[in-house]
Amino acid sequence: MSSYEVQQKRLKEAKDHLDEARRQINSTGSEIDKLNYMFYLLRYLLATEKFRWAEEILQVWETKSRGITKFENLVMWFKAKLHYKQGAYQKALTEYQLSLKRSRKYKLPHLEFHILKEMVMLCHEAGLEKELRKFTRQLQAAYENLLDAIGDEILQKQFYESREVHELVEIGVVLD
Numbered sequence: 001m002s003s004y005e006v007q008q009k010r011l012k013e014a015k016d017h018l019d020e021a022r023r024q025i026n027s028t029g030s031e032i033d034k035l036n037y038m039f040y041l042l043r044y045l046l047a048t049e050k051f052r053w054a055e056e057i058l059q060v061w062e063t064k065s066r067g068i069t070k071f072e073n074l075v076m077w078f079k080a081k082l083h084y085k086q087g088a089y090q091k092a093l094t095e096y097q098l099s100l101k102r103s104r105k106y107k108l109p110h111l112e113f114h115i116l117k118e119m120v121m122l123c124h125e126a127g128l129e130k131e132l133r134k135f136t137r138q139l140q141a142a143y144e145n146l147l148d149a150i151g152d153e154i155l156q157k158q159f160y161e162s163r164e165v166h167e168l169v170e171i172g173v174v175l176d
Contacts, residue, residue: 014047038064069106073099073102079095092122110146116139139168139173160175
């Protein structure tokens with residue numbers, strides 16, 4: 001629920017859900033539950049621009065997630081997102097590229113698409129035209145791979161009509 005509330009920019013409600021989840025996890029949660037909680041907490045912290053706290057959570061998350069591929073990759077992705085939000089574009093691109101390499105290695109097409117989308121958005125925002133063209137080409141290929149992985153025509157159409165794709169269209173990136 002907190003993720004949805006963050007997406008809808010209802011940050012107080014998101015915080016309330018996170019507080020309740022923390023109480024539940026502290027009393028009964030497993031380590032995986034705690035790692036999942038940190039994912040949602042980081043989304044909230046980036047949305048509210050609480051960058052110092054996000055850095056602290058990322059350090060803990062990185063330590064606790066060692067050896068768990070999904071979370072190790074998400075740590076890299078969130079580091080990139082944090083640098084991006086702070087305007088440290090070159091640091092963000094470096095972290096995104098590490099996360100992208102790992103996503104490809106472990107065949108995670110959904111994450112590969114999201115990483116490339118954010119790289120395209122960053123390059124557009126920062127005016128990095130050469131990189132924008134390069135990552136847009138890679139994004140097109142990742143989009144096609146993701147559609148193949150989805151495999152269902154109805155779900156493919158829903159994805160094509162999603163906010164994820166619409167945000168790209170707004171900056172002039174058209175995915176066919």
